[in-house]
Amino acid sequence: MLHEKEIIRESLGDSIYSSADLSIAMPKYTFPLKEHSPRHAYQVISDELMLDGNSRQNLATFCQTWLEPEIHDIMNLTIDKNMIDKDEYPQTAELEERCVHMLASLWNSPNATNTLGTSTTGSSEAAMLGGMALLWKWRERQKAAGKPIDKPNLVTGPVQICWHKFTRYWDVEHREIPMEGDRLIMNAEEVLKRVDENTIGVVPTLGVTFTCDYEPVKEVSDALDKLEKETGLNIPIHVDGASGGFLAPFVDPDLEWDFRLPRVKSINTSGHKFGLAPLGVGWVIWRDKEDLPEDLIFWVNYLGGNMPTFALNFSRPGGQIVAQYYNFLRLGKEGYRKIHQACYDVAQWLADEIGKLGPFEIIYDGRGGIPALAWKLKEGVDHGFTLFDLADRLRTRGWLVPAYTLPANREDLAIQRILVKHGFSKDLASLLMKDYVDSVNHFTKHPVAVPLTEEESGGFKH
Numbered sequence: 001m002l003h004e005k006e007i008i009r010e011s012l013g014d015s016i017y018s019s020a021d022l023s024i025a026m027p028k029y030t031f032p033l034k035e036h037s038p039r040h041a042y043q044v045i046s047d048e049l050m051l052d053g054n055s056r057q058n059l060a061t062f063c064q065t066w067l068e069p070e071i072h073d074i075m076n077l078t079i080d081k082n083m084i085d086k087d088e089y090p091q092t093a094e095l096e097e098r099c100v101h102m103l104a105s106l107w108n109s110p111n112a113t114n115t116l117g118t119s120t121t122g123s124s125e126a127a128m129l130g131g132m133a134l135l136w137k138w139r140e141r142q143k144a145a146g147k148p149i150d151k152p153n154l155v156t157g158p159v160q161i162c163w164h165k166f167t168r169y170w171d172v173e174h175r176e177i178p179m180e181g182d183r184l185i186m187n188a189e190e191v192l193k194r195v196d197e198n199t200i201g202v203v204p205t206l207g208v209t210f211t212c213d214y215e216p217v218k219e220v221s222d223a224l225d226k227l228e229k230e231t232g233l234n235i236p237i238h239v240d241g242a243s244g245g246f247l248a249p250f251v252d253p254d255l256e257w258d259f260r261l262p263r264v265k266s267i268n269t270s271g272h273k274f275g276l277a278p279l280g281v282g283w284v285i286w287r288d289k290e291d292l293p294e295d296l297i298f299w300v301n302y303l304g305g306n307m308p309t310f311a312l313n314f315s316r317p318g319g320q321i322v323a324q325y326y327n328f329l330r331l332g333k334e335g336y337r338k339i340h341q342a343c344y345d346v347a348q349w350l351a352d353e354i355g356k357l358g359p360f361e362i363i364y365d366g367r368g369g370i371p372a373l374a375w376k377l378k379e380g381v382d383h384g385f386t387l388f389d390l391a392d393r394l395r396t397r398g399w400l401v402p403a404y405t406l407p408a409n410r411e412d413l414a415i416q417r418i419l420v421k422h423g424f425s426k427d428l429a430s431l432l433m434k435d436y437v438d439s440v441n442h443f444t445k446h447p448v449a450v451p452l453t454e455e456e457s458g459g460f461k462h
């Protein structure tokens with residue numbers, strides 16, 4: 001007994017790495033039999049996470065990788081808050097409500113104080129809810145007109161995968177406008193070719209995933225207005241503002257893409273992208289109460305009170321939402337504009353510099369869409385390397401600058417893309433630029449005999 005106590009006492013003083021726990025590798029795929037000390041478990045996990053690389057160098061993601069210290073504190077403060085427990089945590093629920101109405105007002109809802117909306121886990125859930133509202137509304141319209149409801153369709157440009165999920169899960173025909181030649185986004189003409197009385201809605205994207213451009217919401221809306229005048233067909237718009245919903249209002253306030261256009265019935269955005277919140281929050285807001293069908297709302301009475309809920313999850317963390325509210329209060333329109341403008345300046349500088357190098361043609365230069373840039377290799381030249389080789393080489397310095405091929409009908413076109421986010425300073429950008437130039441020079445001196453393809457490079461993208 002005494003002996004055992006001695007051993008325990010001794011092991012308490014051990015350096016983590018000379019402890020018995022850590023003298024063997026941890027179990028990986030079978031459930032661990034015994035306890036480990038918290039200190040040891042924490043150490044091996046935090047060590048393992050080193051292998052993820054450095055998120056601040058992840059220029060592929062649209063999501064935030066730097067957050068103010070106060071946001072870390074808020075996340076700590078709220079780790080125990082369940083967003084569904086609105087009766088138990090009425091102030092967290094109140095902060096969510098305020099965010100909904102602040103966003104409605106930011107997006108120029110005619111009735112921002114009374115309209116409906118909800119936080120979600122991201123734009124994907126928000127898009128699912130927005131899509132469902134379109135589907136339910138369309139069924140109502142068709143039933144009222146005595147028409148069939150078995151062949152709904154949705155018209156989009158080249159969209160993020162969440163809309164493929166929506167149409168597949170709900171058995172809605174997806175009429176996705178393919179890219180053709182230099183047209184890499186939707187336009188009004190292509191939309192009009194695809195809409196009919198079974199169209200539940202049109203979804204333009206404010207900040208297309210592949211190229212970072214804004215799709216022309218107003219042009220599409222005007223064309224649908226004209227169509228309604230001529231044919232009576234009244235087709236609603238949902239805007240996927242995953243990125244742009246938190247950019248345009250601050251940096252490009254005159255751009256009409258939101259509820260200023262009466263045809264725009266709902267908008268989704270990602271709080272954890274340019275909303276500058278930590279991962280795990282998105283939003284969907286309806287223009288007006290009437291645009292959200294009532295039978296999509298569930299009333300929950302077993303948590304105390306009688307609370308409306310419209311979400312796919314039940315329990316979910318409240319911290320991200322509180323942090324979102326912190327950002328609104330902390331930054332206001334002025335703060336958001338300054339942060340985003342700094343990112344645009346960096347994106348435009350990088351685009352100009354990469355354009356000057358010679359081998360590249362800039363496809364998106366950080367002007368008119370998201371703070372980002374995208375480029376391709378000039379065509380008709382044997383460069384001795386591909387963008388996949390460059391992406392691969394940049395990884396040796398920790399930079400994640402994805403190269404990928406575009407979707408239909410431009411699968412032939414490979415591009416490289418950088419998302420500039422809060423915390424990617426001009427100084428970091430200048431360091432990246434030096435590494436980019438070095439990589440290009442490396443391949444110019446040592447051309448690759450068989451350049452990498454997307455598959456060989458593991459083609460990472462979002």
Ligand SMILES: *Cc1c(COP(=O)(O)O)cnc(C)c1O
Binds near residue numbers: 206240
């Ligand atoms: C990121 C993104 C989504 C998905 O959003 P999550 O918040 O990651 O779920 C949907 N649409 C667009 C245009 C996006 O950029």
